[in-house]
Amino acid sequence: MRAFIFPGQGSQKVGMGADLAVASAAAREVFEEVDEALSQTLSTIMREGPEADLTLTENAQPAIMANAIATLRVLEQEFGVSLADKGDCVAGHSLGEYTALCAVGAFSLADTARLLKLRGQAMQAAVPVGVGAMAALLGADIEKATALAAAAAQSEVCEVANDNDPTQVVISGHRGAIERAIELAKEHGIKRGIMLPVSAPFHCSLMQPAADAMAAAFEDTPPQSFTLPVYANVTAAQVTDADAERDLLVQQVTGRVRWRESVEAMATAGVTHFVELGGKVVGPMVGRIAKDAAVTSAITMEDLEALAKEIG
Structure with missing residues (x-):
C-alpha cells in the first residue's frame, strides 16, 4: 500500500x-x-x-x-x-x-x-504578536513533553502542539510558559528546547x-x-x-x-x-x-x- x-x-x-x-x-x-x-x-x-x-x-x-x-x-x-x-x-x-x-x-x-x-x-x-510562542523539544517523546508542558504552564497555556516523531515534539502556548519549558527541559530528560521562529502559537487552545x-x-x-x-x-x-x-x-x-x-x-x-x-x-x-x-x-x-x- x-x-x-x-x-x-x-x-x-x-x-x-x-x-x-x-x-x-x-x-x-x-x-x-x-x-x-x-x-x-x-x-x-x-x-x-x-x-x-x-x-x-x-x-x-x-x-x-x-x-x-x-x-x-x-x-x-x-x-x-x-x-x-x-x-x-x-x-x-x-x-x-x-x-x-x-x-x-x-x-x-x-x-x-x-x-x-x-x-x-x-x-x-x-494572539497578539509576542504573547505566544512555540518550541521544539529535541530528544523528547510524547510522555516527557506532556510532563514538561504541565510543569511549565503555571496557570498559563503550555500544550503539546505537534507530536512529530519519536525524537521531536513541539509545544505551544504563552511565551512565558514556553520559555520556562526550555529552561526545565533537561530536568525532564529532554536534550534541549529550541524556540521556533513563528509568529503565533499554533495548535493550542x-x-x-x-x-x-x-x-x-x-x-x-x-x-x-x-x-x-x-x-x-x-x-x-x-x-x-x-x-x-x-x-x-x-x-x-x-x-x-x-x-x-x-x-x-x-x-x-x-x-x-x-x-x-x-x-x-x-x-x-x-x-x-x-x-x-x-x-x-x-x-x-x-x-x-x-x-x-x-x-x-
Missing part, C-alpha cells in the same frame, strides 16, 4: 516551485490559478521573495499548498501517474491536511488557497478564535466527498466522510498534530511506501517512525521522473 503525504508550515523557501514552473505548463497553471483565487501574485513572492513576505503565515500556508499541488499535477499530467490509481490514502502535516484534501477532490484548488489564506490570517490574528473563523468559513465552503481516505491530524485515524472531516479541520486549529501516530496507523493498516510531494520535510519524519517503510520525497522534475518509473 502507498500513502501520498504533504508538508506543513516551515517547508517554504524563496524559489520554491520556480524550476517546476519553467519546466511544466501544468505547474504554471496551478500557480496562476492560486494567484487569481487570492487576487495577489503569490507566485512572485514564492519565486523572488522577499523571504519575510513568504514567511508570513497568510502567504506561507497557501504557498506550500500550491507548490505541492503543482508537484502533484506534474506527476499526473506529465508522467501519467494518477493519485487515485497509485495511492491508497493521503495525509498532510497541519496545513498539509488541506493539501491532501485538495489532492483527493474534497476542495477545489481555488477554494483550498482561499481557505488557507483565511486560516493563516485568523491564526495570526488570534489560544487559537480558539481562529478555529471559530474556520468553522464559519466551512459554512460556505464545506469539504466534498473525496477519492481516497485521509488520515486526520487530530485523530490519527482514517476519515472517509466529508462531514466528519469538516469537524476535524475545525478541531485541528487548536488540536495536536498527531503525526507520529498517523504514520504508525498508516503503517499498521499496511502502508509500506510513503511519497512526500512538494517537500522533503515529513518524509524524514516518516523514516524515524516507520523504519521498515520506503520513503520517497519529490520536488524536482528529476524526482518526479524517477518516482513515475518507480511506481509505474
Whole structure:
C-alpha cells in the first residue's frame, strides 16, 4: 500500500516551485490559478521573495499548498501517474491536511488557497504578536513533553502542539510558559528546547478564535466527498466522510498534530511506501517512525521522473 503525504508550515523557501514552473505548463497553471483565487501574485513572492513576505503565515500556508499541488499535477499530467490509481490514502502535516484534501477532490484548488489564506490570517490574528510562542523539544517523546508542558504552564497555556516523531515534539502556548519549558527541559530528560521562529502559537487552545473563523468559513465552503481516505491530524485515524472531516479541520486549529501516530496507523493498516510531494520535510519524519517503510520525497522534475518509473 502507498500513502501520498504533504508538508506543513516551515517547508517554504524563496524559489520554491520556480524550476517546476519553467519546466511544466501544468505547474504554471496551478500557480496562476492560486494567484487569481487570492487576487495577489503569490507566485512572485514564492519565486523572488522577499523571504519575510513568504514567511508570513497568510502567504506561507497557501504557498506550500500550491507548490505541492503543482508537484502533484506534474506527476499526473506529465508522467501519467494518477493519485487515485497509485495511492491508497493521503495525509498532510497541519496545513498539509488541506493539501491532501485538495489532492483527493474534497476542495477545489481555488477554494483550498482561499481557505488557507483565511486560516493563516485568523491564526495570526488570534494572539497578539509576542504573547505566544512555540518550541521544539529535541530528544523528547510524547510522555516527557506532556510532563514538561504541565510543569511549565503555571496557570498559563503550555500544550503539546505537534507530536512529530519519536525524537521531536513541539509545544505551544504563552511565551512565558514556553520559555520556562526550555529552561526545565533537561530536568525532564529532554536534550534541549529550541524556540521556533513563528509568529503565533499554533495548535493550542489560544487559537480558539481562529478555529471559530474556520468553522464559519466551512459554512460556505464545506469539504466534498473525496477519492481516497485521509488520515486526520487530530485523530490519527482514517476519515472517509466529508462531514466528519469538516469537524476535524475545525478541531485541528487548536488540536495536536498527531503525526507520529498517523504514520504508525498508516503503517499498521499496511502502508509500506510513503511519497512526500512538494517537500522533503515529513518524509524524514516518516523514516524515524516507520523504519521498515520506503520513503520517497519529490520536488524536482528529476524526482518526479524517477518516482513515475518507480511506481509505474
